[in-house]
Amino acid sequence: MKDIRSKAKELMKGSCRLCPVCDGRACVGEVPGMGGLGYAFRNNVAALSDITLNMRLVHDVREPDPATAWLGLELSMPVVAAPIGGTFNFNDAVTEDDYIHAVLDGCRAAGVIGCTGDGVPSVIINSAVSAIKNAQGHGIPFIKPWESGEFDEKMELAIASGCPVMGMDIDAAGLTTLRKMGRPVGPKTLKELTKIIEKAKKAGVKFIVKGVMTVQDAYNVVEAGADCLVVSNHGGRVFGAAPGTAQVLPAIARAVRGKISVMVDGGVRNGADVFKMLALGADIVGMGRPVTIAAIGGGSEGVNTWLTMVKNELVQTMILTGCRDIKAIDEAAIFVPQR
Numbered sequence: 001m002k003d004i005r006s007k008a009k010e011l012m013k014g015s016c017r018l019c020p021v022c023d024g025r026a027c028v029g030e031v032p033g034m035g036g037l038g039y040a041f042r043n044n045v046a047a048l049s050d051i052t053l054n055m056r057l058v059h060d061v062r063e064p065d066p067a068t069a070w071l072g073l074e075l076s077m078p079v080v081a082a083p084i085g086g087t088f089n090f091n092d093a094v095t096e097d098d099y100i101h102a103v104l105d106g107c108r109a110a111g112v113i114g115c116t117g118d119g120v121p122s123v124i125i126n127s128a129v130s131a132i133k134n135a136q137g138h139g140i141p142f143i144k145p146w147e148s149g150e151f152d153e154k155m156e157l158a159i160a161s162g163c164p165v166m167g168m169d170i171d172a173a174g175l176t177t178l179r180k181m182g183r184p185v186g187p188k189t190l191k192e193l194t195k196i197i198e199k200a201k202k203a204g205v206k207f208i209v210k211g212v213m214t215v216q217d218a219y220n221v222v223e224a225g226a227d228c229l230v231v232s233n234h235g236g237r238v239f240g241a242a243p244g245t246a247q248v249l250p251a252i253a254r255a256v257r258g259k260i261s262v263m264v265d266g267g268v269r270n271g272a273d274v275f276k277m278l279a280l281g282a283d284i285v286g287m288g289r290p291v292t293i294a295a296i297g298g299g300s301e302g303v304n305t306w307l308t309m310v311k312n313e314l315v316q317t318m319i320l321t322g323c324r325d326i327k328a329i330d331e332a333a334i335f336v337p338q339r
């Protein structure tokens with residue numbers, strides 16, 4: 001990873017400083033770029049570092065199994081590459097095509113699945129859709145909540161990619177830069193959301209709504225018929241006053257348990273962080289910026305190397321907490337100070 005990181009630093013030319021801890025401090029306000037707005041990016045990382053785990057060593061868990069099934073997919077661990085689009089955010093370090101191929105291929109090699117992003121330049125969705133087609137549908141395209149017919153057009157493209165699952169990052173409604181560029185995005189009513197999800201279901205594609213930060217929104221997303229929601233504040237890029245995702249996850253997961261699958265992303269930096277999110281109630285965890293760095297510095301091999309490292313860390317955390325498989329991970333693993 002050392003070589004991969006130094007190559008990424010060189011290619012990203014200051015758009016990412018490759019800090020020892022990727023916590024949003026050095027890059028605050030850098031959107032577009034790799035940063036976040038206000039405190040939200042920092043809140044994601046801080047919320048996770050505030051959580052510690054109970055160490056348990058008197059047990060027989062020597063070879064825990066990190067594999068999981070999610071939305072009909074068999075994965076080597078409960079991790080996906082979060083959707084990241086727009087190589088202009090990282091100084092056009094590589095082409096959009098090379099970037100998204102590296103993410104999808106690296107994820108597949110590691111036994112997981114990558115998501116793709118969307119934005120104003122059409123190269124983002126076009127590269128995403130063609131990479132998913134090349135990967136025989138092994139990718140999850142996300143589309144922004146466009147206000148115009150652009151949403152329907154891009155949804156058709158996503159469905160035609162052969163993907164089994166697609167999504168919408170509803171929190172991108174906070175990306176004011178898009179409106180300024182004459183391409184408005186906005187919130188969706190429950191009725192609008194329901195219609196979108198019905199259309200995906202009719203085409204045989206499962207649907208994810210990304211950007212849920214309250215229990216009320218989670219209930220609405222369940223009512224609209226989604227298969228999965230993502231507890232996410234877009235990596236702290238859309239609303240500087242948002243809490244960390246690990247702070248809101250437990251209440252949301254408790255409220256919708258058994259009704260919908262729950263994904264979370266934001267500030268996840270290693271296998272222990274993945275474990276913490278699972279213990280807080282997530283079924284699956286998204287990793288954003290670290291995967292981008294691995295893809296730029298090492299292509300698909302870099303992504304595979306990074307994800308394999310995360311899997312090893314997750315397995316090690318499962319041994320140190322006495323969890324035999326993913327189902328065994330719950331809030332009992334979280335340390336609560338006692339007097």
Ligand SMILES: Cc1cc2nc3c(=O)[nH]c(=O)nc-3n(C[C@H](O)[C@H](O)[C@H](O)COP(=O)(O)O)c2cc1C
Binds near residue numbers: 044083089236265266
């Ligand atoms: C440069 C950049 C571009 C992003 N583009 C998208 C996108 O196109 N669609 C989307 O749903 N989320 C997008 N995101 C948000 C990520 O999917 C994810 O929520 C976030 O990066 C998770 O936080 P982390 O990077 O701290 O892991 C983007 C994030 C970054 C940093």
